[in-house]
Amino acid sequence: MTPAAFIAKWKDNPLSERAGSQAFFLDLCNMLGVPTPSDPDNYCFERGATRTGAGHGWADVWMRGHFGWENKGPGGDLAGALRQLMTYALALDNPPLLVVSNRELTEIHTHFTGTPSETHTIRLEDVGTPENQQKLRWLFTDPERFRPGRTVLDITADAAGRFADIAKSMTARGHEPQKIAHFLIQCLFCMFAEDIGLLPRKMFERVIDKRQGDARKLAVSVAELFAAMRSGGDFLLEDIAYFNGGLFEHIDVVEMIPEEIDALLKASKMDWSSIEPSILGTLFERGLDPKVRAPLGANYTDPGTIMKLVGPVVVEPLEREWDSAKAKIGPLVAKYQAGGRGSQTAGQEAQALFLGHLERLRNFRVLDPACGSGNFLYLSLRALKDLEHRANLDAEALGLHRQLTIETCPDNVLGLEINAYAAELARVTVWIGEIQWMLKHGYDCRRNPILARLDHIENRDALINFVQSTDWDDTDADGNAIHGEMSIASEAP
Incomplete structure (x- = not known):
C-alpha cells in the first residue's frame, strides 16, 4: 500500500x-x-x-x-x-x-x-x-x-545551577539564607506546577517576563500568585487551583535585582516537569552556604545507592508478603471461576487477601530521623507506590477487581530534620516526587488541595525530641488512626 x-x-x-x-x-x-x-x-x-x-x-x-x-x-x-x-x-x-x-x-x-x-x-x-x-x-x-539526548539528571543539574547562582547573589546582598531558600523553593514549585499543567500554561514565566523591568511590581505580582495558590482563587483573570500544603502559608518575596530577575526568567523557560527530586537538596547548597565550594552535586547520593537500603528494608519484605498472598489467591480465584458450592466464598476470600495487602501498604510507615532534603523519603514513597501498582496489575491479571486509585501517599513517610530549610525542601521533594509518579503512571494527582500537609516531616532535633514525643505518628493527614509497621532508616552521609 x-x-x-x-x-x-x-x-x-x-x-x-x-x-x-x-x-x-x-x-x-x-x-x-x-x-x-x-x-x-x-x-x-x-x-x-x-x-x-x-x-x-x-x-x-x-x-x-x-x-x-x-x-x-x-x-x-x-x-x-x-x-x-x-x-x-x-x-x-x-x-x-x-x-x-x-x-x-x-x-x-x-x-x-x-x-x-x-x-x-x-x-x-x-x-x-x-x-x-x-x-x-x-x-x-x-x-x-x-531516546532523548539528555538525561533527567543533566536537565536537573542545569536547573539547579541557575538557582544556586541566584541564591548566591541574594546571599551576597545580605538577605537571610532561610528567607532566600523559602522564596526560591516557592518559585521552583511554581515552575514545576506550570510545566505539568497544575498552573495555567507558562503562568509564572509570563509574570516574570511582564514585570521584569520593575522589581517592585514583580515582587507584588509574585506575592499575589503565591497567595492565590495558598487558598485557590483568581489571578490575572485565570483560575488558580487550591494548593495549600503549607508551602504558601508564609509569603515573603525577596525583591530582586535585574541580574537575578534575568536568571529567574531563563530558569522559568526550562522544562521542569521531569526534574529529578532526589537532587534538589544540592540545588540551594552552594548559593546559601558560603562555606560550600564543591561542585554542584558533590554531596548528592544517587538513587541507586539509596535503593541499596530501601530495597532490603522496605521493598523485599513487602514483595515476599505479596508473593505469599498471590499463592493463596490463585487457587481461590480458580475455585470461584469454576463455580459450584463455595465458589462465592472463595471469590470473597481472594478479594479480601488482595485488599488486605493494599491496607498493609497504606499503613506502612518509613521514618528517616535525619532526613536532610528528603531523598530517602522520596525514594521510599516511590517504592511503596510501585509495590501497590504492581499488586493492582497482578490482581487484575488473576481475575480480581483492581483498585482504580493509588492510596500510598506522603502519609507513608515520616522525617525529622534539624535544619529548617532542608526540612522544607524535603517536603517539596516528596510533593514533586508524588505528583510525578502519579502522572507518569496514568493516575490523576490529588485535588482540593493538591498538596497534602506534611507536618510529619518535622523541623526538630531527633536526638532530643523524638524520644520525648512519639505520638505524632499515630494518625494520618486526615486524623485517622494508623497502626502500621515503621521502618527506620537514614541516608548515609
Whole structure:
C-alpha cells in the first residue's frame, strides 16, 4: 500500500474504534513493509486480554521492547488513551515508546527510564513524508532512535545551577539564607506546577517576563500568585487551583535585582516537569552556604545507592508478603471461576487477601530521623507506590477487581530534620516526587488541595525530641488512626 492510498482510505473513514483499530494498524504495517502482529509473547494485538478476561487488553498492539499502542476512533481522546497505556506500562514490560492514535493524529511518546518524555506527532496527511516514514519504521526496527539526548539528571543539574547562582547573589546582598531558600523553593514549585499543567500554561514565566523591568511590581505580582495558590482563587483573570500544603502559608518575596530577575526568567523557560527530586537538596547548597565550594552535586547520593537500603528494608519484605498472598489467591480465584458450592466464598476470600495487602501498604510507615532534603523519603514513597501498582496489575491479571486509585501517599513517610530549610525542601521533594509518579503512571494527582500537609516531616532535633514525643505518628493527614509497621532508616552521609 502506498502512503497516498493509505491516506485516502483512512481520511474521514467512518469505521468505529473497535471496527477500525486492527484494520488501520495492518494497513500501516503494509504501507511500511514491516511484519504484522503474530506472536502472543512478543508482538500481538490485545496484549493482556486473555489474562484479564476482558475483550480489551492492556494495549491494542504490543511489541516487546518497542512499544505499546492504543487506537481510538475518529476524534478520540488521545490524552485518555495515553493515561491508559501509562497505567499498564508495567504489565507491558515497560516499553520505551507509548503510541496513541485516532487516525487523524498519531503521537509517539518516549518512555525511557531516566530521560524526559518527548512527543513526536504525525498527522495522517503527512504520513508519507520521508521523515515521518522513517519515524514510523523506527517504531518496529530501532526504538533507540527516539531516546532523548539528555538525561533527567543533566536537565536537573542545569536547573539547579541557575538557582544556586541566584541564591548566591541574594546571599551576597545580605538577605537571610532561610528567607532566600523559602522564596526560591516557592518559585521552583511554581515552575514545576506550570510545566505539568497544575498552573495555567507558562503562568509564572509570563509574570516574570511582564514585570521584569520593575522589581517592585514583580515582587507584588509574585506575592499575589503565591497567595492565590495558598487558598485557590483568581489571578490575572485565570483560575488558580487550591494548593495549600503549607508551602504558601508564609509569603515573603525577596525583591530582586535585574541580574537575578534575568536568571529567574531563563530558569522559568526550562522544562521542569521531569526534574529529578532526589537532587534538589544540592540545588540551594552552594548559593546559601558560603562555606560550600564543591561542585554542584558533590554531596548528592544517587538513587541507586539509596535503593541499596530501601530495597532490603522496605521493598523485599513487602514483595515476599505479596508473593505469599498471590499463592493463596490463585487457587481461590480458580475455585470461584469454576463455580459450584463455595465458589462465592472463595471469590470473597481472594478479594479480601488482595485488599488486605493494599491496607498493609497504606499503613506502612518509613521514618528517616535525619532526613536532610528528603531523598530517602522520596525514594521510599516511590517504592511503596510501585509495590501497590504492581499488586493492582497482578490482581487484575488473576481475575480480581483492581483498585482504580493509588492510596500510598506522603502519609507513608515520616522525617525529622534539624535544619529548617532542608526540612522544607524535603517536603517539596516528596510533593514533586508524588505528583510525578502519579502522572507518569496514568493516575490523576490529588485535588482540593493538591498538596497534602506534611507536618510529619518535622523541623526538630531527633536526638532530643523524638524520644520525648512519639505520638505524632499515630494518625494520618486526615486524623485517622494508623497502626502500621515503621521502618527506620537514614541516608548515609
